[in-house]
Amino acid sequence: MRIAIIDDEQPARSELKYLFTKIMPNIEIVEASSGEEALNIISQQSFNLLCIDINLGDISGITLASTARKVIPEAEIVFATAYNNFAEDAFNVEALDYLLKPFSEKKVEIMLKKYNRRYEKEGNHMDDVITKIPLNIDKSIILVDVPSIVYIESQNKNSILYTKENKYIDSTPLKIFEDKLRSNGFFRIQRGFLVNIKYIMEIYPWFNNTSCVKMQYYEKDILPVSRNKIKELKDRLGI
Numbered sequence: 001m002r003i004a005i006i007d008d009e010q011p012a013r014s015e016l017k018y019l020f021t022k023i024m025p026n027i028e029i030v031e032a033s034s035g036e037e038a039l040n041i042i043s044q045q046s047f048n049l050l051c052i053d054i055n056l057g058d059i060s061g062i063t064l065a066s067t068a069r070k071v072i073p074e075a076e077i078v079f080a081t082a083y084n085n086f087a088e089d090a091f092n093v094e095a096l097d098y099l100l101k102p103f104s105e106k107k108v109e110i111m112l113k114k115y116n117r118r119y120e121k122e123g124n125h126m127d128d129v130i131t132k133i134p135l136n137i138d139k140s141i142i143l144v145d146v147p148s149i150v151y152i153e154s155q156n157k158n159s160i161l162y163t164k165e166n167k168y169i170d171s172t173p174l175k176i177f178e179d180k181l182r183s184n185g186f187f188r189i190q191r192g193f194l195v196n197i198k199y200i201m202e203i204y205p206w207f208n209n210t211s212c213v214k215m216q217y218y219e220k221d222i223l224p225v226s227r228n229k230i231k232e233l234k235d236r237l238g239i
Contacts, residue, residue, distance in 0.1 A: 035059035
């Protein structure tokens with residue numbers, strides 16, 4: 001799923017981006033700080049969702065939305081604004097929703113579910129994105145926040161989960177985690193490693209023309225990438 005956040009205020013863009021990635025970590029987000037920049041972007045790229053502020057400084061968000069309807073008619077439009085008196089205009093451009101500042105996680109989640117109900121597209125299902133995963137540790141079940149998982153390693157028939165704060169050992173095979181977390185932005189870089197793409201800091205060369213990734217929070221760990229996975233990984237990262 002690709003989303004464009006169009007707002008002339010950087011803090012508003014950052015807040016909305018944070019909420020989107022918290023709810024759906026695997027989405028792609030592009031930002032625009034003006035109507036002119038947004039027009040350039042939507043004329044060259046395709047999006048599933050456009051989040052548009054009403055007052056963009058250079059042009060009206062309503063005008064931009066009307067233009068976007070002609071350029072990429074398949075995209076849904078959501079007005080994300082501090083103004084609550086443009087509901088009729090939103091109706092005229094068939095906007096999916098109207099989010100008022102300050103944004104709330106609950107309202108953003110409801111909007112995304114509304115989008116998902118309207119478009120049954122593979123890879124965009126909210127139900128495919130899980131927020132917690134159960135681990136069997138010392139005869140107890142621990143629920144780990146999926147967005148906190150940096151990477152998972154397969155070792156001695158166990159899986160080791162490295163989160164931002166802790167490390168957990170679970171008997172579940174890595175393949176099971178791969179299947180469960182695919183829609184959460186996780187990628188199998190090698191037989192023994194499953195990484196959360198959003199925590200990749202660097203791809204660097206290693207022995208025999210192979211590559212490794214450096215992960216945030218675990219910068220000293222060496223995570224090799226299989227030769228047959230490096231191109232797909234770069235494609236996923238847009239490089």
